Each structure stands twice: as structure tokens, then as C-alpha cells.
Amino acid sequence: MLVSVGITQIQAISSVFQILPKPQHIEELKGKGISGTDLQFIVNQSSGEMPVLGPILNTLPQAEMQGKGVYLTITDKDVPESEEGYVLSVNEKGVVIAARSEAGLFYGCQTLEQVLEDSRDYNCPIPAMKITDFPSIAYRAVHLDTKHHLDRMEYYYAMMDKLARYKINAVIWELEDKLRYTRRPEIASPNAISKQEMQALCRYAKERNIDVSPLVQGLGHASFILKHHWELRENPKSDWELCPSNPETYDLLYDLYADALEAMPYGKYLHIGGDEITAIGIDKRCKDTGKTAFELQMYWLQNVCNYAKEKGRVPIFWDDMPLKYAGLWTTILSDMSGEELDKAWNTKKLDQAIELFPKDCIYMRWNYGDATKPAHMKLLNWYKEKGLQVMAATAASSGDSPFLPRNNTKAGFIQGFSRLVVENHLAGILATAWDDGSPHLETVWRGYIAQGEFGWNPTGRTIDEFMEAHGQREFGFKAGENRMDFLKELEEAFFFFDGALVESGRRNPAWGTTTFTLIDLPDQEKPGEWAEKYKEKIIQAEKESLRFEKIRKQLTDARKMARRNRYTLEVYEQNNYLQNYPVRLILALRDYDLATHEQQREEAQMKLAEVCSSFSSMRTRLEEVYSKTRFMEQPAGYIEDMNHHNHLSAKSQNSDWLFLYELPMVEKVQKWLNSKTIK
Numbered sequence: 001m002l003v004s005v006g007i008t009q010i011q012a013i014s015s016v017f018q019i020l021p022k023p024q025h026i027e028e029l030k031g032k033g034i035s036g037t038d039l040q041f042i043v044n045q046s047s048g049e050m051p052v053l054g055p056i057l058n059t060l061p062q063a064e065m066q067g068k069g070v071y072l073t074i075t076d077k078d079v080p081e082s083e084e085g086y087v088l089s090v091n092e093k094g095v096v097i098a099a100r101s102e103a104g105l106f107y108g109c110q111t112l113e114q115v116l117e118d119s120r121d122y123n124c125p126i127p128a129m130k131i132t133d134f135p136s137i138a139y140r141a142v143h144l145d146t147k148h149h150l151d152r153m154e155y156y157y158a159m160m161d162k163l164a165r166y167k168i169n170a171v172i173w174e175l176e177d178k179l180r181y182t183r184r185p186e187i188a189s190p191n192a193i194s195k196q197e198m199q200a201l202c203r204y205a206k207e208r209n210i211d212v213s214p215l216v217q218g219l220g221h222a223s224f225i226l227k228h229h230w231e232l233r234e235n236p237k238s239d240w241e242l243c244p245s246n247p248e249t250y251d252l253l254y255d256l257y258a259d260a261l262e263a264m265p266y267g268k269y270l271h272i273g274g275d276e277i278t279a280i281g282i283d284k285r286c287k288d289t290g291k292t293a294f295e296l297q298m299y300w301l302q303n304v305c306n307y308a309k310e311k312g313r314v315p316i317f318w319d320d321m322p323l324k325y326a327g328l329w330t331t332i333l334s335d336m337s338g339e340e341l342d343k344a345w346n347t348k349k350l351d352q353a354i355e356l357f358p359k360d361c362i363y364m365r366w367n368y369g370d371a372t373k374p375a376h377m378k379l380l381n382w383y384k385e386k387g388l389q390v391m392a393a394t395a396a397s398s399g400d401s402p403f404l405p406r407n408n409t410k411a412g413f414i415q416g417f418s419r420l421v422v423e424n425h426l427a428g429i430l431a432t433a434w435d436d437g438s439p440h441l442e443t444v445w446r447g448y449i450a451q452g453e454f455g456w457n458p459t460g461r462t463i464d465e466f467m468e469a470h471g472q473r474e475f476g477f478k479a480g481e482n483r484m485d486f487l488k489e490l491e492e493a494f495f496f497f498d499g500a501l502v503e504s505g506r507r508n509p510a511w512g513t514t515t516f517t518l519i520d521l522p523d524q525e526k527p528g529e530w531a532e533k534y535k536e537k538i539i540q541a542e543k544e545s546l547r548f549e550k551i552r553k554q555l556t557d558a559r560k561m562a563r564r565n566r567y568t569l570e571v572y573e574q575n576n577y578l579q580n581y582p583v584r585l586i587l588a589l590r591d592y593d594l595a596t597h598e599q600q601r602e603e604a605q606m607k608l609a610e611v612c613s614s615f616s617s618m619r620t621r622l623e624e625v626y627s628k629t630r631f632m633e634q635p636a637g638y639i640e641d642m643n644h645h646n647h648l649s650a651k652s653q654n655s656d657w658l659f660l661y662e663l664p665m666v667e668k669v670q671k672w673l674n675s676k677t678i679k
Helices: 007-016 102-122 153-165 195-206 247-263 284-289 293-310 320-325 329-333 338-344 348-352 374-386 408-424 441-456 463-475 485-499 529-533 535-561 566-593 598-626 655-659 662-674
Strands: 025-028 039-044 068-074 086-091 094-099 129-133 140-145 170-174 211-215 269-271 314-318 362-366 389-397 429-433 502-504
Touching (some): 068 102, 140 153, 140 441, 170 269, 195 211, 195 247, 211 247, 320 329, 329 374, 338 374, 374 408, 389 408, 408 429, 429 441, 463 566, 485 566, 655 662
Parallel strands (some): 068 094, 170 211, 269 314, 314 362, 362 389, 389 429
């Protein structure tokens, strides 16, 4: 029997048991609860197999015996209509998880695992309660982009376990050359994953209710293909676009699709890319068709969609090119509203071309910022009016932030778009994680987990509440202890790191790196001039030096107090040393420039030499930590793209791109120091 539950009682449960994603409904029941250690067994009373269990539940015998236990049952009575929904009831007799499907039982067990984890971590009983839970969004995916690097296979297996823990039920894997294609073996990188390895991983994911579908770039972003097949280039001087009017383009693409679908046999979708086309309709073959560039784009789309349907897959297409064709792109990205927006909004071109849009394709509406702006919401209404299927794409890590996602790992943007998906009944949501700047995936995980949280329950928590829950779930930091404060500070610190050592230049991976000019070095004959020229950098470096030390101490404490996932904290720790290196170098140059007598200058010069020599050890340690899960360089024989996508992480075949400004600056300072004689 339910008691009348005040908000404070529910808050009391939630303050200890930080279930993530937050369940839709939690009710306190009359009577006693249980201790987590009281549970003696787990049995599945349905005819199906036992779902994959977490590490705590998996220690329980799977046969009924004396004592309190966990009972799993499949029923259509008093359970959510969702196939992934469940009811979890706790009383003094034990735990019952009821659902209408095996997926629901699986997620009920994932929730119980977290409850038991908190009960164990904080030595507290589990109250009598009833959780009624179901996802607000049916398809909740994350993006795995391996165009520039691969992680070890065991890391991908661990990834599936963690995604399942947070009720993510899909992965869209952007393959490029990292699958060992058998029909077109020349396309594959020497270290590509075999189809058999991928099949095994996908089977492992399927057992955890995760759908893995491939993304094979097609019309544009085709450098991984066209560096081998010049004959298919639209522009002979560029390896970016395939020619859409060449029949051999489709022969090749269909071979790649076939291999990808065989490698990922359980997926529902085939993502065919199709974004950011810069130049089609320029070669003779295309001109002879008499079609416009947009018509050629849609001709390609229709062909590849037909292929996907023949193979039993639903095609997904990035939607930016039709919007650019219609002249709506800048409007959609703008902050316009009201009359200003109404005047700028013109869908005439799109309306006239609507027959060119395949109706059985899903149009992936990507927006990696605030998707709740009026113009963007207006676009979603246009899609709805035209009866086109739409899926959202937000970002756990977009390419504009090398080394570390910013803005609370994009959590606010993820929540905003998740709300729109529910309100507009979209086909699902994908949290992208672009490899343009190749951040270590451990730094992306909070964004992935945010997608788990808000894809399941978009309004359950505020961003601050989510970050508290994330710290408790991932590391065992009790909510309210503020042990994750270092992460917000670290995100801020990297903004200075991005350009600390240059006067001009950009290492932004999404918008393209540029040529750069390093800062000057002090002139011994003009003491103080350098410090005056770079006064603002020095002031900020002094602040960042204090911030570094604060982060360092917080991370040291966090590693000591963490109950799990210390490796993630190791990665953050090495990123902290990385962002601090330009700070140390700038402050050492300042000290040299401001030295007023010979002995002081000699000491400053020795200190500067020490900072330069420490670069190697800093880099070595970072690579040691990173390489516990990922490969740090391209394999022997790897052929570089011509265009490089101008991505930061494509600037070198090893990890030099991580230190784009630091390496030449250290070399510059060392040459300068070697030209001097320490007396």
C-alpha cells in the first residue's frame, strides 16, 4: 500500500540513491526495506534467459533458496507500455522487477545494481519503495568516431558495459578506414578492425540491449576512399567528394556498405553521411547530366537510400546540404526571433524541391549548440509539416574543443535537444563525439552519460544535479561533496592553453587549423620589453598557474577518495599537466626578461632550460596514460588523406599534433638558449 509521499521524503531517497538516469517515478512504500547484503539469490521467473547482470548482482546464485532474493518476471500487468520500461519494488521480503520484455528486465537490473552500489558505498539500508520507469525517447544513441584513431578492443567492450549501465541503447559507429573491408581491401587502414572482431563486439552489445549501426561516409568526407581511387573524384585536385554521376561510385559504396552491414549484423540503421559537400556538378560527367548540384546530391541520396532499404536498413542522412541549398543555414544558426525571424524565414526552395526528398529516409537534424532557439524549432515544424522523419544529433564532444569538451561536457545542450525530441516526437537522438581533435574518450564520457540521463528523462534533473549524480555514479563521490569541481576548472583552463604560445593561429579542429606565429623571445639588451608586450598573457598565466595547482590538489584528493574509475581521473590529471605547460614556459620567459642582474639572469636561464627539458617527461607520461586504452600513432604504411579534413588530429601520424604549438616553441627556446653561454 502506498503512503502519502511528501517531496522531502522523495528527496531523502534521492539524496543517497543517485540513480542515473533518474527514474520517471519513485514512490516510498509502507513498511521496512532491506539491507543490500540481505539479498541471497536472483531468479528469473519468466521463460527467458537471465539478463546480463552487473558485477554485484552477478555474484548472487541464480536459484531460489532461503532468505531474501530478487525476482524477475515478465508480465503485461501494471507495468509501463514501453518495451524498455520496468517496475522495481523493494520491501522487507526482497526485490521484484517486473517488465513486459527482456529489455525492461535488463534495465530494471541496471537500476538495482546502482541502488545496491550506493547501499554498499554508504552503508545504508534500501528503503521500501517502488520505481516505475521507462524512457522518454526510444532510440538513445551515441556516436563513436574512429576516423583518426583506434582504441584497444577491450576498451570497446568496456564501453558497451558502461553505455548499458546508463541505459544508452544504440551506437552509430563512424568507420571510415577502420574496418577491414574484404570487398575493397585497399580502403582499410593496416590496423583496421576485422569483420569477425566487429561481429563479436556487436553481439556483446546486443546482449546488453545496444544496437550498433555503421556510418560510412559517402558523397563528401570521402578522403579515406579517394586517396586510393582518384578516378572517382569530382575534383581531381581534391579527395573530398565522390562523383555522384559516375556508376562506379555506387559500385564502390555498395561494397563498403555490404561489408559494414555484415560486420554490424544486428543494427537497424545505415548512416550514409552526405554532409558538407563543397563542389559537385563541376566535372564533365556531372555537367552532361544537366542537373544542378542540389539535384545531383539528391540523386545520390535516392540511390543509396534504395540500397539501404533493399538490405533491410533504414537510411540516415545528415540534413545540412538541403538547408544550405535553400539559403536557410545562417538563419537556422542565428538567434533571430519574432518579426525578424518571420521576415528571414523562406522555405520556398525546399517546398519546391520536396519531391526530391526520399520519404523513407531519416533526416538527422544536427545542432551541437542550443537547439531550442526559435529558428531551429521553426525548422523542426517544417519537417513535421512535410511528413519527413527526423532524428536529432546533439554533441557530447564537438570538434571545436581540442583535448577536452567544454560547457559542462555539453550537458545543457544535450538536455535541451532531448526535450525537443520528446515534444516533437522525433525518431530518436544521437550524441556525436567527433574525432577532429581526438580527445581521449575518457574526457567525453560525461557527455555520453548526459545523453543517457536526458535521453531517458529530459526533465528529471537540472544540470547541476546531473553533475552531482555523475560524480557519485562514476567515482563514488557522494553528492554534495563537490569533488568534481576540478572538471569545470579544467575546462576553463584549456581556453588559455588553446592559444597561449602564439600571436596568431588556430588549432581548433572543427573549423580547421591555420598557420600560426609563435610568440617572440626576450631581448637581453631590452629587459622588460617582452614582459610589457605580453602583459595580458602573463597576467592570465599567473591566474592559470594558481588554477593548475588548485586542480592538481583536487585531483589528488579525488583519486584517493574514488571508489571506481580512477583511470578517468588519471587522464584528467595528465590533461592538467598538458594545459599547464605553456603557463610554465611563459612565466619562465617572464622571469628571464625581468632579471635585473647577471646572477638573477643566469638562474632564470637555468630555470627556463629546466622547463624546456621537462617537456619530454610530461609528454612521455601523458602518452603512457593515454596508451593504456588507445593507439597513439598510425600504423606503418598508413596513407594520409590529401585534404586532412584540416583536422588537428590529422596533422601528424604520431601524437605530435597534441603539441602543435608546444613542440616548435620548445625547439625555438632551446635553440635560443644554446646560442647563449651560461657564465
